[in-house]
């Protein structure tokens with residue numbers, strides 16, 4: 001049995017598969033050469049992250065393909081229903097990266113409220129007076145503690161984000177298309193656990209009540225945050241998107257930052273990925289990262305092992 005990990009997979013995942021008798025190839029095959037490569041090498045399983053697309057054309061043209069594995073959550077780069085129709089299993093790792101994405105949200109939030117990106121860039125190499133000027137320029141930070149974090153999309157990552165927020169002493173309000181309530185179990189270093197019950201409210205109420213908003217919905221056909229929604233937000237609010245590009249109207253977002261309606265935005269995902277718009281890249285009030293929400297060693301380890309376990313469950317152990 002052969003597995004092609006086209007966007008990489010953790011060593012722990014490779015070890016688990018190899019121990020079970022699989023051959024794992026960690027080569028990057030260009031999208032346009034994938035069909036030929038999969039067929040010529042009789043690949044049984046393709047593993048992808050977000051870069052490689054597994055669409056109808058590949059599913060139709062590669063009869064040996066038995067499993068498509070997504071290392072991560074969003075399946076928007078795979079034609080899932082079509083694969084199922086054709087008897088190809090699609091697997092993903094829904095919970096493995098939630099904590100990592102949630103932590104990245106706070107990296108962006110803290111960056112925004114304390115101007116870290118610009119402060120880092122402006123740190124003078126020499127000159128006491130420049131240092132003092134800089135200290136004045138960045139003296140108007142705000143605390144997260146006591147502020148309200150609005151979460152739109154209150155599934156696994158939304159709830160993981162709520163846990164961190166509660167730990168920081170923030171109030172959490174949330175909106176979800178499906179969930180009406182959730183109990184968040186926050187664990188502390190000494191083994192204590194505390195439950196927090198949250199009833200979801202409407203998106204409009206979240207927009208009005210929140211000092212900061214973080215988005216955790218799957219890919220959507222329409223903007224969740226456009227001009228109208230930005231106008232409903234508090235003046236000077238901050239907005240984070242570590243969900244999917246296309247969830248926020250970036251043109252409206254840049255306008256809201258330029259007019260100072262919003263104080264800052266943090267984006268891990270972009271409407272035109274992997275080549276974000278220059279206006280987004282150059283905006284001084286944006287905190288940016290290159291789609292790395294789930295890219296921690298811990299999350300990638302969990303993802304690799306979880307994918308390997310699922311593949312072994314589906315296809316067995318060729319060794320035996």
Ligand SMILES: NC(=O)C1=CN([C@@H]2O[C@H](COP(=O)(O)OP(=O)(O)OC[C@H]3O[C@@H](n4cnc5c(N)ncnc54)[C@H](OP(=O)(O)O)[C@@H]3O)[C@@H](O)[C@H]2O)C=CC1
Pocket residue numbers: 072073074075094097098101152153154155156157158175176177178179216217218219220224242243244268269291292293294295
């Ligand atoms: N930046 C990164 O590296 C990563 C990004 N992601 C992104 O985060 C997304 C969320 O992941 P996760 O929390 O695990 O997913 P979940 O499915 O657990 O949660 C998403 C929640 O959002 C709800 N929802 C869907 N549409 C809307 C809407 N328009 N308004 C409000 N709520 C909505 C869903 O409801 P329903 O079930 O009814 O649809 C669901 O409850 C992924 O789909 C992926 O795109 C994930 C991992 C890493």
Ligand SMILES: O=C(O)C(=O)CO
Pocket residue numbers: 049050071072073074075097293294
């Ligand atoms: O898991 C996801 O959906 C991601 O975006 C990270 O690859």
